[in-house]
Structures are given as C-alpha cells and as structure tokens.
Amino acid sequence: MTLSVSGLNIGYGSKRVISDINLPELPSGSLVAVVGPNAVGKSTLLKSFAGLVKYSGDIYFEQQTLSAMPRADVIRTLGYLPQALPQAISLVAYEVVFSACRAVRTDLTAAQVEVSIERIFDRLGIRDLALKRLSEMSGGQRQMVGLAQVLVRQPKLLLLDEPTSALDLHWQLNVLEAIRDETANAGAIALVASHDLNLALRFCDYVLILSRQGVLALVRPDELTPEHLEQAYGIRGRVEACSRGFPIVLADRALTR
Numbered sequence: 220m221t222l223s224v225s226g227l228n229i230g231y232g233s234k235r236v237i238s239d240i241n242l243p244e245l246p247s248g249s250l251v252a253v254v255g256p257n258a259v260g261k262s263t264l265l266k267s268f269a270g271l272v273k274y275s276g277d278i279y280f281e282q283q284t285l286s287a288m289p290r291a292d293v294i295r296t297l298g299y300l301p302q303a304l305p306q307a308i309s310l311v312a313y314e315v316v317f318s319a320c321r322a323v324r325t326d327l328t329a330a331q332v333e334v335s336i337e338r339i340f341d342r343l344g345i346r347d348l349a350l351k352r353l354s355e356m357s358g359g360q361r362q363m364v365g366l367a368q369v370l371v372r373q374p375k376l377l378l379l380d381e382p383t384s385a386l387d388l389h390w391q392l393n394v395l396e397a398i399r400d401e402t403a404n405a406g407a408i409a410l411v412a413s414h415d416l417n418l419a420l421r422f423c424d425y426v427l428i429l430s431r432q433g434v435l436a437l438v439r440p441d442e443l444t445p446e447h448l449e450q451a452y453g454i455r456g457r458v459e460a461c462s463r464g465f466p467i468v469l470a471d472r473a474l475t476r
Contacts, residue, residue: 220247222408227276229267236260247406252419255429261412265378269299298374302381305365307354312364319368339371342397358385377409395422416468440466
C-alpha cells in the first residue's frame with residue numbers, strides 16, 4: 220500500500236491555494252506530519268484528499284487514483300477528522316461512534332463494531348466517556364470522541380487536521396501514540412496537520428513542510444535543518460537532539476520578512 224501525488228493544484232473558485240504538489244510514494248505504515256505557517260494550505264491539502272475541495276492532478280492510493288475509485292470504496296478507505304470539534308449534541312459518545320462506524324463499515328456486524336469500539340475507547344483512554352453526552356463534554360473530550368469515530372472504522376488512509384489542538388500535554392502524547400500505533404499495526408498511512416513541530420518530530424516518520432510556494436521539503440525528522448525553519452517560518456532556529464536522541468526545534472528569533 221502506497222500513497223503518492225502528482226501535479227496537484229487546489230483552489231477555491233478562481234483563487235489558487237496550493238500549486239504543483241508532487242510527493243513520492245509513501246510506504247504502508249507511514250505517519251506523516253503536515254506542517255508550515257498559518258494559511259499555507261495544510262487543511263486545504265487534507266480536504267482535497269478527502270474529496271471536499273476540488274483539485275486538478277492525481278492522488279494515487281494503492282496504485283489507483285482516488286478520483287477513479289468508486290465513491291463507496293473511497294468512503295471506506297478514508298478517515299477524515301476536521302479541525303472543527305464534534306457538535307455538543309445530546310447523544311452519548313458510544314452512540315455517535317457506533318453510528319459513524321455502522322454508516323461506513325456495512326461489512327461489519329453490530330457485534331464486530333462493538334468490539335472495535337471497546338478496543339478504541341480503551342486505546343484512547345476514554346472508556347469513562349462512553350455514556351456521557353457530548354453536550355456535557357469539554358472541547359478536548361469531544362475531540363477525543365471525534366478521533367474515536369475515525370479510528371473505529373479502521374481506514375487505510377487517515378487525514379487528521381490538528382487532532383491535538385484542544386488537548387493538554389498528557390492527551391496530546393496519548394493521542395499521537397495511539398495514531399502511530401494504529402497506523403503501524405494496520406499498515407495504513409496517516410497525514411496529520413500540526414503546528415507543533417516538536418511533537419511532529421517525536422512521533423512522525425516524515426515531515427511534509429509546506430511554504431507559500433508549495434512543498435518546501437519532505438524529510439525524515441532527523442533531516443530537518445535550520446534552513447527549513449527559516450524558509451518556511453521566517454525564524455532563526457536550531458535543530459538539536461534531546462537527551463533521548465530525538466530532534467527538537469529551538470526557536471531563537473523571528474526574522475524580518
């Protein structure tokens with residue numbers, strides 16, 4: 220299973236947001252951080268993969284273009300988590316996750332869905348939220364339920380837009396560990412948009428750096444350089460190794476643009 224992109228152009232109406240995106244084949248099990256400055260098109264890129272924004276060019280998954288796949292297959296293959304939190308409705312978490320899975324995974328029996336929900340709730344550490352109404356939850360708790368709605372379906376291509384934005388540090392680590400494990404165990408591919416470079420470097424296999432000119436670089440975490448930081452973010456910074464050997468970004472100052 221691989222993912223690649225050729226000549227991708229994305230826009231809203233006559234406004235071009237992203238131009239000429241090309242990505243080499245990303246292998247099965249890859250966790251890819253999509254990073255870059257504000258308004259550079261991270262969310263738009265994920266929306267194009269999810270079929271929510273029109274684009275030109277080709278997105279290849281499992282050796283065929285997403286645009287040529289039957290819609291039912293696309294829906295089953297993709298798992299998209301938007302930035303917007305699940306609505307604060309009166310249904311309990313178990314109900315919304317069960318419904319999300321049954322709507323897409325029609326090949327699973329109700330019993331199989333229940334087993335999948337139990338596993339994902341345990342993996343995310345949210346079993347205590349199962350019978351709680353979304354209207355009674357914090358934003359971070361609803362974000363966890365939204366992620367459960369995606370993971371329970373066991374998609375082969377995960378598109379996660381800022382999945383840790385409403386979470387404290389404990390839950391950020393928990394979520395990224397879960398996403399990494401689920402991706403690796405299922406042989407899936409995950410694209411995770413993030414503003415936190417250090418979390419991206421800690422958990423992801425690749426870092427896709429977007430700039431206002433398109434793709435700046437696709438690198439492994441240990442290949443990130445101060446030049447990437449300057450070109451993408453306009454900062455003077457360093458990339459050093461922490462005590463456990465993981466790369467970490469130290470930002471020194473903003474440069475005049």
